Amino acid sequence: MRRQFRQHFLLLVLAVGFMPDAAHAQTTVSGIGYASVSAARKALAAKPDVQSADHSGWTIITDEAGDDFTTWTFAPKGHPAYPTVVRRDIVFKNGNPTLVTRVLCESKRGVCDGLYNRLRGQIARCTSNCTTVLP
Numbered sequence: 001m002r003r004q005f006r007q008h009f010l011l012l013v014l015a016v017g018f019m020p021d022a023a024h025a026q027t028t029v030s031g032i033g034y035a036s037v038s039a040a041r042k043a044l045a046a047k048p049d050v051q052s053a054d055h056s057g058w059t060i061i062t063d064e065a066g067d068d069f070t071t072w073t074f075a076p077k078g079h080p081a082y083p084t085v086v087r088r089d090i091v092f093k094n095g096n097p098t099l100v101t102r103v104l105c106e107s108k109r110g111v112c113d114g115l116y117n118r119l120r121g122q123i124a125r126c127t128s129n130c131t132t133v134l135p
Helices: 002-016 037-046 109-129
Strands: 025-029 051-055 058-063 069-074 084-093 096-105
Touching: 037 058, 037 069, 037 084, 084 109, 096 109
Parallel strands: 025 096
Antiparallel strands: 051 058, 058 069, 069 084, 084 096
16 A cells, blocks of 8 residues: 555656645655755765656655655756755655655745745645545
8 A cells, every 4th residue: 555655646746846745744844864955965866776857857866765755856956946955755644644845945045935835835735636646
């Protein structure tokens, strides 16, 4: 069941970019597990079992270590929010999938705030519109 959910989640992330796919989503700023966007990108590039894809210039890295499932979305050079990474983790609580989104934006404060607010809006829209992919 978790594998099927992961596959649906990855397809949705690739199809809509930033839009998360869980009925129970929360967003926190930073806390990505690395000191910087650059450090995260370097560490993930060194991991042997990650998958990388490009979506409209944004780099999406998928890490499925054990029961964990994390997607990392990196802003492209030239984007106003560069350098930025968005980390999304699927966490199972009481058997129910929950999407936790963390953002580390190292650009100008106003640009980062705008990106963060955009993500929050997409989470709210997706919460009411994207629950059909849940098993």
